[in-house]
Amino acid sequence: MNTNVPQLDDSRLKDALADVKARFQSANPFSFARWKKAKEVMPGGNTRSILHYDPFPVMMQKGEGSSLTDMDGHHYLDFLGEYSAGLYGHSNSVIQDAIKEAVDGGTVLGAPNRWEARLAELICQRFPSIDQVRFTNSGTEANLMALGAARAFTGREKIMVFDGSYHGGVLYFAHGGSPVNVPFEIVYGIFNDIQSTLDVIEASKNDLAAVIVEPMMGAGGCLLAEPDFLSALREATRANEIVLIFDEVMTSRTSSGGLQQHFGITPDMSTLGKYLGGGVSFGAFGGRLDIMELFDPALPKALPHAGTFNNNVMSMAAGCAGLGQVFTTEVADALYEKGESFKTQLNTLIKNQNLSMQVTGVGSLLNIHMTGRPIRSPGDLDDIIPEKHTLIHLEMMLRGFMYAQRGYMALSIPMTQENLDAFADTFEEVIDVHADLLQE
Secondary structure (H helix, E strand, C coil): CCCCCCCCCCHHHHHHHHHHHHHHHHHCHHHHHHHHHHCCCCHHHCCCHHHCCCCCCCCEEEEECCEEEECCCCEEEECCHHHHCCCCCCCCHHHHHHHHHHHHCCCCCCCCCCCHHHHHHHHHHHCCCCCEEEEECCHHHHHHHHHHHHHHHHCCCEEEEECCEECCCCCEEHHHCCCCCCCCCEEEECCCCHHHHHHHHHHHCCCEEEEEECCEECCCCCEECCHHHHHHHHHHHHHCCCEEEEECCCHHHHCCCHHHHHHCCCCCEEEEEHHHHCCCCCEEEEECHHHHHHHCCCCCCCCCCCCCCCCCHHHHHHHHHHHHHHCCHHHHHHHHHHHHHHHHHHHHHHHHCCCCCEEEEECCEEEEECCCCCCCCHHHHCCCCHHHHHHHHHHHHHCCEECCCCCEEECCCCCCHHHHHHHHHHHHHHHHHCHHHCCC
16 A cells, blocks of 8 residues: 555645535436445445545446446446456447357356367467467466466566556555565566666576566556566576566557567567456466476376366357457557557647646557656656546546546547547546646
8 A cells, every 4th residue: 555645735626626526426326325335235335446436436337339328327438448358349249249159058168168279379379479378267367377387487486576566456566565465475676677677686586486567567557668678678587597477468459469569579478368358257378388388287297277267158259259350450550559649639738738747558558647757667656646636537527438537548449539539628628627736
């Protein structure tokens, strides 16, 4: 937990925040009542922490294309995209047909099915680092299995992560980590700081099994790794026989072959998740043949890899349909360009009003930040006043635009230029109304 969050002492911001919260509650009486009732049976009325936001989350009842409808009857353009898992939108007919076909054939077969090898083939063809792949139910599981594989392969114990990184619900490394983290022996680097990171690797090289890094930090604020930083990691890990793992659970959607393809840097292992299950639960880990063959159950002393729903028919069928028919190279390239253009559009609006804000990210994964200073690592965001995010987020929600309160956005394939322009026009209106609070 961050104990150094700046305190709100601006009476103007307090008043603006109180006003927008009151309007938000008044506009969402059914969601508010549902949230209060849910708190009786779930801590905070919630079973997925990230879905809570201040003052309470609205409950969605339906999604179609790039839009959502809540239980109070409001319609939203969905710029959250299920935290990047909603790449295909809410009603892609190709994926829906694949899921229906799979379910009609029986849901729990207890055996290999006709989709999993095809999905594995599609993934191995797309991602340069993956010779072989295995499936899990989430990105968290994928990262746990990749780290376990690295430790078994090297015979070493320590794992290097980066301060502010997130690799799953039990692999959260902001501000010293989380009490519910798995008890790996961890050493920390600073994202995009080459020399300090190399110093840590040198000091721990005899005990270091793996370095795990997102080529763009997602939960850390959509902060893109600098090419020289990733190149330095690749060189140092190779020289010291340390397994380099790219966590591309989010970033694999930034091109047909992920950010590793974009940067031209091939790690030893990669982890995947989110949209690759076509909107159904999914994770995967893969990499070099000599590492992955440790899981071959036909070999003596093979590493175990259990999971009742690893190859569940819905995820496998939806994943094949999505990757094989919908998210083609051409579609991936077009979505990347659309996101880059949208980022420029928003940053131009901010610059025109001379506000202390910016939008970071790459392609379809973006993040609004309440600072105009350069951001290279999560530590550069420690003094941001979170209430400014809350204010702008609720104002945008009240006008029909859904994204994460921390500023995170993930565009989807069905999103049109008209949708993006509508967001930009409304965003301009909101930041103009509150410009006096956003200039410092």
